[in-house]
Amino acid sequence: MRYAFRTGLAAATLVGSVIVPSVAFASTSHGARSASDATAADRCTVVKRGGIGAGLDVRLTMSPKGPSVVFVDEADGSQVKDLGTLNRSHPALARSAGIDVEILNAYGSTPQLLAKTNGGTSGYYEIQNFPTLPKGCSLDEGTVVKQCTVSQQDGIGAGLDARLTMSPKGPSVVFVDEADGSQVKRLGTLNRSRPKLPASAGIYAEIVQPSSWEPQLKSKTQGGTTRYAFTDFPKLPKGCPLY
Known part of the structure; x- marks a missing residue:
């Protein structure tokens, strides 16, 4: 969803x-x-x-x-x-x-x-x-970031949603319990400096091309031959910069 x-x-x-x-x-x-x-x-x-x-x-x-x-x-x-x-x-x-x-x-x-x-x-x-x-x-960078930040939430399986955020500072992801909407804090946040979950997380999640205008979340929550899923991040509003 x-x-x-x-x-x-x-x-x-x-x-x-x-x-x-x-x-x-x-x-x-x-x-x-x-x-x-x-x-x-x-x-x-x-x-x-x-x-x-x-x-x-x-x-x-x-x-x-x-x-x-x-x-x-x-x-x-x-x-x-x-x-x-x-x-x-x-x-x-x-x-x-x-x-x-x-x-x-x-x-x-x-x-x-x-x-x-x-x-x-x-x-x-x-x-x-x-x-x-x-x-x-100088221009107020904080104002630019606030005005240019957009988010969307998508299900990735195993009872998890991923909240994908795009801002002038690049993409970020937090993981949310699909049942109660609470953040799954043990998985932390993905961003440019931490684009991939460690193997110990139990699921696969990685930001592909985190410095580009069109990053994607690559994810897999089930083992075996299940294919990876690719989810596009929301696009920055017209005219917004990417730092």
Whole structure:
């Protein structure tokens, strides 16, 4: 039996764009806090604004949590709320929006925005770079791993399930009692550093190609001439990296 889980869960820069550090100021009983009190997230967030045509501007934000985009009316600077926000979990506008806009390389350090606001053959695609993170700032790897981790659970015989997890750090396997759902701790966890159960485990289980994009679990829980079973790990979501 299979169960699916997701634990979080694929070139022209416009002239005149402005990049500014984004620092949030909150009112307190002592007045607005100073820039020196800004959090690390504030200091590492930068914003750039540029046009994409059809009376629209885009506000491109880059932070340790990745890129995001909001759409702004070119005339009055108000947010076009009907188009929502683009980010890693929602990297492209739906077709019903009437324009083509998508974040490319959303999990990388150099994402880009691909946009086409004119339909048919009259328009063309333009690519804008997101602003670069300030010196000393970097993408939050923990956030990437959380957003890009997917799991599934499959029966492998002898009353055992295998919970197969795929993340940017590669594949991992824990073994689960099919009857009560508890982890079979004596078998431990398989991963890149421990890809195979020892012979003393009583069953055969091994991650095949643990450093690849398409690893498999090779398993055999019965003796004799029983054949090995091969189970694919779930695929990383679109755009997610593999470290």
